[in-house]
Amino acid sequence: xxxxxxxxxDPELAREAQRRRGASPDLVDEILALDETRRSSIVAFEGLRxxxxxxxxxxxxAKGDDKVxxxxxxKELSQxxxxxxxxxxxxxxxxxxAMALLPNLxxxxxxxxxxxxYVVLEHVGEPRDFAADGFEPLDHVELGKRLGAxxxxxxxxxxxxxxxxxxxVGADLELALVMMAMDQARAAGFTxxxxxxxxxxxxxxxxxxxxxxxxxxYRLPEEDFYLVGTSEVPLAAYHSDEILDVETLPRRxxxxxxxxRKEAGSYGKDTRGIFRVHWFDKVExxxxxxxxxxxKEHERLLGWEKEWLDKLGLAYRVIxxxxxxxxxxxxxKFDCEAWIPTQGxxxxxxxxxxxxxxxxxxxxxxxxFPDGIRPLATLNGTLVAIPRTIVAILETHQQADGSVRVPExxxxxxxxxxxxxxxx
RNA sequence: GGAGGUGUCGCAUAGUGGCCUAGUGCGCCCGCCUGCUAAGCGGGUUGAGGGUAAUCCCCUCUCGCGGGUUCAAAUCCCGCCACCUCCGCCA
Numbered sequence: 001x002x003x004x005x006x007x008x009x010d011p012e013l014a015r016e017a018q019r020r021r022g023a024s025p026d027l028v029d030e031i032l033a034l035d036e037t038r039r040s041s042i043v044a045f046e047g048l049r050x051x052x053x054x055x056x057x058x059x060x061x062a063k064g065d066d067k068v069x070x071x072x073x074x075k076e077l078s079q080x081x082x083x084x085x086x087x088x089x090x091x092x093x094x095x096x097x098a099m100a101l102l103p104n105l106x107x108x109x110x111x112x113x114x115x116x117x118y119v120v121l122e123h124v125g126e127p128r129d130f131a132a133d134g135f136e137p138l139d140h141v142e143l144g145k146r147l148g149a150x151x152x153x154x155x156x157x158x159x160x161x162x163x164x165x166x167x168x169v170g171a172d173l174e175l176a177l178v179m180m181a182m183d184q185a186r187a188a189g190f191t192x193x194x195x196x197x198x199x200x201x202x203x204x205x206x207x208x209x210x211x212x213x214x215x216x217x218y219r220l221p222e223e224d225f226y227l228v229g230t231s232e233v234p235l236a237a238y239h240s241d242e243i244l245d246v247e248t249l250p251r252r253x254x255x256x257x258x259x260x261r262k263e264a265g266s267y268g269k270d271t272r273g274i275f276r277v278h279w280f281d282k283v284e285x286x287x288x289x290x291x292x293x294x295x296k297e298h299e300r301l302l303g304w305e306k307e308w309l310d311k312l313g314l315a316y317r318v319i320x321x322x323x324x325x326x327x328x329x330x331x332x333k334f335d336c337e338a339w340i341p342t343q344g345x346x347x348x349x350x351x352x353x354x355x356x357x358x359x360x361x362x363x364x365x366x367x368x369f370p371d372g373i374r375p376l377a378t379l380n381g382t383l384v385a386i387p388r389t390i391v392a393i394l395e396t397h398q399q400a401d402g403s404v405r406v407p408e409x410x411x412x413x414x415x416x417x418x419x420x421x422x423x424x
Numbered sequence: 425g426g427a428g429g430u431g432u433c434g435c436a437u438a439g440u441g442g443c444c445u446a447g448u449g450c451g452c453c454c455g456c457c458u459g460c461u462a463a464g465c466g467g468g469u470u471g472a473g474g475g476u477a478a479u480c481c482c483c484u485c486u487c488g489c490g491g492g493u494u495c496a497a498a499u500c501c502c503g504c505c506a507c508c509u510c511c512g513c514c515a
């Protein structure tokens with residue numbers, strides 16, 4: 001939810017933001033009209049309620065015939081109050097529903113347009129030149145098989161398409177990556193968290209995942225639970241309905257959790273291997289801070305993501321996502337895309353979003369400032385999404401004999417192994 | 425899953441239909457007093473929304489949440505949620 005005051009004072013700002021996302025600006029005017037209706041219904045209700053309270057006092061003190069007469073009057077007034085209250089509740093709901101549809105206002109710096117209108121901010125490292133090394137790179141599916149690291153056939157047998165087992169050194173690799181990521185985050189001052197992966201609708205709705213992304217979310221209708229697609233959800237909802245002292249900010253959390261995604265609408269995309277799957281584990285960074293600080297914090301989160309990819313020896317580029325590709329909650333988003341040798345292109349490995357006060361308004365997360373109470377800003381950033389990172393590592397660091405070199409920083413977490421060798 | 429209990433303004437409590445505009449104590453904040461501190465004295469101290477551009481002021485809502493009964497609900501009734509105790513089941 002965006003700031004209603006801003007919307008009232010400068011609706012053109014919001015209309016323009018909608019246009020830059022490729023969305024309709026009419027929603028803004030719809031909301032303003034509903035806000036007017038809502039306010040007049042409040043005035044009407046409060047007036048009647050004040051009358052009712054005054055008469056209630058008279059009734060309490062009156063006796064005999066006076067009381068009987070007063071009761072007849074208050075009875076009628078009571079009906080009016082009820083009607084006015086119902087009208088007010090309805091107006092409020094109509095307003096809130098419309099407001100929930102309005103995405104965050106994209107940052108002025110975010111490029112206008114859709115998915116393909118991103119701006120490349122920088123390239124780090126050079127894609128590996130396999131021609132110079134004198135061999136054709138294998139893809140991660142083949143490498144995973146030879147190393148005994150990834151079992152896709154049995155994943156499909158047990159759970160279906162887009163499922164997999166990490167086995168042997170593959171499983172070791174996940175645990176190593178998780179520990180290494182946690183160590184980096186802990187050193188940066190993050191509090192380690194293991195959050196629930198099943199959440200109630202409020203948490204999902206509040207983080208903005210029941211908007212356009214709703215089709216991608218698994219739901220347990222029997223219990224009215226959702227399976228989270230990212231630990232951003234339980235981390236954002238962690239402080240819902242709380243007022244945090246501003247001196248305790250920023251609050252930085254890093255969570256390990258499974259992530260579940262239907263991947264609806266991506267039929268035929270990335271069907272080979274474990275690049276796009278229904279379930280994976282992820283280590284996610286999350287920050288609560290002030291709106292003013294959020295922009296610098298966003299840069300810091302990006303910095304930690306880059307530090308991470310640097311340590312893994314991956315070539316990547318950083319993109320500034322276009323307004324239309326921001327999702328409901330984000331004001332600005334940077335993606336780090338690593339070079340995947342057998343795909344011959346850069347693919348998203350991590351993503352960091354500044355949601356400004358958008359999620360905080362929906363989840364009622366506020367800060368106590370010297371001059372009052374205001375919503376906080378929330379930000380999130382991937383440290384490591386396991387399968388994609390494994391894909392990038394295996395393909396990038398493979399050697400002619402089918403073995404894979406282990407990046408130096410990762411070696412201590414893999415029992416000192418410097419290479420992963422094919423089995424049998 | 426079953427039985428019972430509890431849920432009031434940061435904490436602890438009072439409040440069994442109208443004088444509750446929710447009292448009191450503790451804590452906290454401001455001031456006074458005071459060699460310093462403590463004590464004492466006075467005032468303030470939930471949050472949301474509306475009137476307003478407004479940190480003043482006025483009003484409405486807020487006693488776990490949602491319904492209902494009533495002219496009137498913290499109080500009575502129903503449903504839900506959370507926590508506690510016990511039983512069952514289970515990794």
